[in-house]
Amino acid sequence: MAFKDYLQALKKLEYQNLFENDFFLTWDKSDDELKAIFAVAEALRALRTNNKSAKIFDSGLGISLFRDNSTRTRFSFASACNLLGLEVQDFDEGKSQQAHGETVKETANMISFMADVIGIRDDMYIGKGHTYQKAFADYVNEGYQDGVLEQRPIIVNLQCDIDHPTQIMSDTLHIINEMGGIENIKGKKIAMTWAYSPSYGKPLSVPQGAIGLFTRLGAEVVLAHPEGYEVMAEVEEIAKKNAIASGGSFTKTNDMTEAFKDADIVYPKSWAPFAAMEKRTAFYGEGKFDEIDKLEKELLKQNAKHKDWTCTEALMATTKDGNALYLHCLPADITGVSCAEGEVDASVFDRYRVPLYKEASYKPYIIAAMIFMQKIKNPAEKLQELWDQDQKRLDK
Amino acid sequence: MAFKDYLQALKKLEYQNLFENDFFLTWDKSDDELKAIFAVAEALRALRTNNKSAKIFDSGLGISLFRDNSTRTRFSFASACNLLGLEVQDFDEGKSQQAHGETVKETANMISFMADVIGIRDDMYIGKGHTYQKAFADYVNEGYQDGVLEQRPIIVNLQCDIDHPTQIMSDTLHIINEMGGIENIKGKKIAMTWAYSPSYGKPLSVPQGAIGLFTRLGAEVVLAHPEGYEVMAEVEEIAKKNAIASGGSFTKTNDMTEAFKDADIVYPKSWAPFAAMEKRTAFYGEGKFDEIDKLEKELLKQNAKHKDWTCTEALMATTKDGNALYLHCLPADITGVSCAEGEVDASVFDRYRVPLYKEASYKPYIIAAMIFMQKIKNPAEKLQELWDQDQKRLDK
Amino acid sequence: MAFKDYLQALKKLEYQNLFENDFFLTWDKSDDELKAIFAVAEALRALRTNNKSAKIFDSGLGISLFRDNSTRTRFSFASACNLLGLEVQDFDEGKSQQAHGETVKETANMISFMADVIGIRDDMYIGKGHTYQKAFADYVNEGYQDGVLEQRPIIVNLQCDIDHPTQIMSDTLHIINEMGGIENIKGKKIAMTWAYSPSYGKPLSVPQGAIGLFTRLGAEVVLAHPEGYEVMAEVEEIAKKNAIASGGSFTKTNDMTEAFKDADIVYPKSWAPFAAMEKRTAFYGEGKFDEIDKLEKELLKQNAKHKDWTCTEALMATTKDGNALYLHCLPADITGVSCAEGEVDASVFDRYRVPLYKEASYKPYIIAAMIFMQKIKNPAEKLQELWDQDQKRLDK
Structure with a gap:
């Protein structure tokens, strides 16, 4: 598709509610709004590929507030900000005086005086991440209404305990492009399955985000995991409702083989059991660190019982034409x-290395598109303007 | 006040000495110079509020050299630099080769090759911070004169052992706006008082900066602290002289109640005793870390004797109309x-939360105004130009 | 020399191979190519000195990938990027998920989605640094060819185990300016000599880079070190060939006095013995950390036998007119x-402090010139355009 096609697509969509609103969870947003973000992500990529500047900010700050380490997300956020003209400032809580008893409310205001966007990653504790982001948003809202902040910075969820929208939307844009259009995902079987990993406690936001979004595409979404590796019940409820609305389906199984059978798309990935993560959060709150250590050991032992949950060549051969898209x-x-x-055989991974890297490459554009829609009142018009003005990004 | 009023105010002031000069201590500067900084801070804020770019740099670096952690000051400096078009580069001595015996002189030159501004925070040791900043300034001066540096970067004191000008000027701009003009501070009673804190060794730069600047506004400044919590004698001398010159007063008391009585403004805050801090610096110099530990324990015990030095509702009720401005x-x-x-009752703090955040929100503009005056020969003209050119900061 | 002279010099040189190519080792490049970088470095400095913007990027990222700490190189890279309009993003492997088993291939792609330049410093292990940089370059190349990356970021070697091109080219530009032209280096005696340091394991990239580059200038290059402090044999081979081609010479001695005798330029500096460093890398690979500790102790003891290898006033007096250029x-x-x-007497160092700082001041311009040549197809034309457009860097 060409630049003008993305603008054309955009014109048919309702997305005004994205403007000046935070992005927490994909299911907070309408189908049109998500489609608009995909279109803008592609339009921004087209600008860049054509060496045209996409700067809409003359100056301004994007704050990255990470409560967990991350290369990819950090670089994606920095790239998105730079693309639009924002400078990134990392807020590292370890470095700050947060430890001295500074409250979230105060921090939210203090780091927002000149912030246009705040990207928050907080996926460490079940029941905490999303809550933290919402609280943060409330505080900057208050700050803006009280006249403390000149502008109300926009929040982008860079991963929480519930959803990982920038990841899953990148995954989805990858699927869209591999399938030749969002309409072609209808009826496709997508297996979101647990897989064994020797490391402990991987976040649930990816499988949750996946079932929350893929079910909106009219796909046959299967969630597969060993018994005891359930995800949040409320996200399963959302997946069910989404599937009904989209004409797709949402089913669960404890059998990886069943999930892979004839699947068009597979997403085998480790995660921690929700119930255990809840327990862990409670121990953490009570300062019971011995109990946390014990729990971790138990979970590793539990994981080790499911080493057969791994994406082998044999399993891949059972997918649609032996050729499912591996995510x-x-x-x-x-x-x-x-x-x-x-989680996966080396030969499988190697075969999909290039598509996997492409999948990852959408993230900076998804983030940039979110910010663009949050900040620009008439995105189609502005994109056209950026195209026409033809300011060279690198003036060779 | 509107943008043009700030320019008008500026035109009546003598401030040419700010140009290409460092900012170390407020008492190095004339009344006119400080007023000019207030006016420019407000003009820059007006540009921003009106979505007009205040970029005066096409490229360039602002170096933040922090010898103590800080969220607020770090973000304020980064915001100020970004507003004017400078990119921030943190110089973290821990990360650098300073430990390998690199001298300050060498560092000063090595980090300044393309630096326009260097913001230094060094408040850890009495007798060291200001000295360090002055030495640093001398070295970059030399480097410039010797042809090592193409431009002479300007130093902004982001907190030293003697003064905290960006903080106290933000406090003062807050007071000016709350009182409806700098002239209305004349005759007001301002209580800068010690308050109990369970943490040890808070810097003296805030109370010292406060008595050094508030006494210039014609106010009745009272410094209150328990016996043994004296601040630097030389700063008290400055406060005395300032009070005489401004027609205000500077008095001291060991009674918090007396200080609060009928006060228009109260600033209750913990700090470490100067004499103890001097001792600590000496121990540090001699490598007597056991003695430092012992001293810290003694000081905490000493602090604990003064838990009644706290800003309660009862105490607030004794201020002017029970309604002093709490800073x-x-x-x-x-x-x-x-x-x-x-230091303060939760209910008092909560009641003043919004004004406190506003007080903090001036800091990026104060810093930006300092840099602006240090770098721009005709600030009034340049501000008018920025207003008229109307380059949108965010082109919505 | 004036701006137009640098452009004039540029016009006589063949340097098209620099365009879109990495910079690993000076001996990968032709004499013309190196001369072109010197000319562009000076032209960029002239732009800056004349307050003219040298921004060629409207937006974009320069990634600094440092596997060893560094103030100077970090700041030089940041300054170079800023000069050209790139924002620096540090990739700190410690902070990233590299430790979780992420491969270099994956990292190379993940941090390059919007990267224009990647500056890599990796000098810790003999046999590793250059190899790492080459692998990294291969991976981004693949990523570009596979359509993962929209542009192919360019690699700049900010120090490896073999060469330190940005350092040695800065040293050389300093020599050129001190000698009044590159042609005046012909026949000059340059002593690259080992010197005693109480610290252990300094990189070999400086002496190796020095003999690799200085021998191309028609100079009489002497490499002096105690027995056992040999550098890489393959770099010595390169030095020999270079000397023959340039009409200079390359000799070795184990006598510091002989090296200094009548030298025009002296570069006394500590480094670790190559053989020991190879052993160390092997131990490291085998996880034999006890052996590494033992080796370090042995090396420190060995170093201590050569405390007489130090740049004294007496030794300086034996150089040409007692007045060699000290680097x-x-x-x-x-x-x-x-x-x-x-390594050096305090009085010697002090006497050369200003020239030493100037020597260092070339590095940001050398790095910027490398990037400029890698990114701009017609550098002379573009430089002229930047000069003529006269966009003020700071609009005073």
């Missing part, structure tokens, strides 16, 4: 490469 | 919130 | 200043 949010635990036994 | 540089030690017993 | 990459181990006994 991963990266980094993957690759058997014999990054660990002795992991 | 704090944040973060505050709030009783029952950030600590069991602290 | 150092900084920071130096200065006797009685940064250590009890070190």
